[in-house]
Amino acid sequence: MANLTLTASNQALAWLFGLTATAPDGDLTIALVTANGTASAPGTEVAGGTYERQTLTVAAPTGGATSNAAEIVFAGMPACTVVGVEVWDSAGTPVRFWFGPTDDPRTVTAGDDVRFAAGELDFTLA
Template identity: 60%
Template sequence: MADNLTNTAENRALDWLCGNTTTAPTTPLKVALVTANGSDSAAGTEVTGGSYARKNMTVAAATNGATSNSADLVWSGMPAATVVGVEIWDSAGTPVRLWYGALTTSRTTASGDDFKIAAGALALSIA
């Protein structure tokens, strides 16, 4: 998801890089699945129903301005839905949306299906 930081994340990154804050996102970071993609300033439409819940994401240390999920992300018991993208949120009391992006190919799940993003498949970079 190159260049898909939300406006909030862009501002926080600039503040950190310029020494205006030492605040990091509240971890663990959470991955949300969406049925309609968001934008820099507005969240997408998150999947609801079934056993769906946001998943904790771990990432490897960044190399050359990029990183990716270091473990599989698996949602079991999905509702019937067409997943078109993902969003990454922190775990603050009022969660902050940091990243968003469309899937290369949308995936439709039937009720009870699993949805998996393999380790290394959720690539994050700052372009």
């Protein structure tokens, strides 16, 4: 996944050039989508079942890249096909920072779990 949102791109540039000290508000979370978004518009987030966004922790970056440091589990999914993931912060009005398709769509039936093994979600800037 190598897709920063426009908000994240602007914040990264502001930080890089010393215009602001910027960081996401609160924990970062992973959202699953059934239709991928763009740099300026979010995708269609999964809804139903006991689906809820999951907390994201990442490994220390090396070579301009990082990945999820721990397994991420979405339990009790509704019937759907997951085609991508998005990274959001936990602000009162959450901000989307990253988006991208999964390598392969994952079709799940009601009650299934969706799992991403540690290291499966890659985030690259290089």
